[in-house]
Amino acid sequence: MLIATLLPLLTRYSLSFDLIAAPDGTVTLTIIPRKAEGAARSLDKSESRPISITASAAEIDAELGRGADGALGQLVASRKALADQLADQHQATEAARTAASEAAKAKAAAVKPKVPAPSVAVKAPALPSLPTDAKPGEPATLF
Known part of the structure; x- marks a missing residue:
């Protein structure tokens, strides 16, 4: 009955x-769950937590005899449901990650590089005219 309960x-x-x-x-x-050989992803901490039963041998046999209706059977069913939920969430996360990556690639491909606008020639400011008494070859004076 133990193997049928744990199946x-x-x-x-x-x-x-x-x-x-x-x-x-x-x-x-x-009972210690471990990662099955060939499994793609590692176990979550909640999945790999050991299941422990302490009682007399007769009580354990009686509990295991109850099958899916016994405490161990209900615990196994709860663990399986938890594992299914974790697998679904992992799959949804991977799908969302892939979709976001594809959307980012599509957005990057759609964005065209901006062509810089032609620059306008800037006029240099007009220099003040030299004083009328300036002599060529001599510096102009400010006084």
Whole structure:
């Protein structure tokens, strides 16, 4: 029943199990999701968080016997729904990123370089005329 309960997770993850027996008769079953071989993207922290159950062996067997209606089955269903939402958001983000990139390329291609306007010749200001008593070859005086 354990494998049937975990089958929805096995489609997306590789799972590791850890079983520890305590001296008081309880057993801790820890299920650790890992990135499946060949998976394109890495796992989110919420997806890779271990699932741990501590109870007596009989209680764990009874809980696993409930299948999808048991606590583990409901937790697995919740994890699968979360993983599906994360995958959808990742896909939407990539689609938006691609669309924005394409729009930027189209906008850049549509913008034509501006041709500079012909410059207008600037007239130099007229120099004041030399004093009437100025002699060629001698500097003009201001006094």
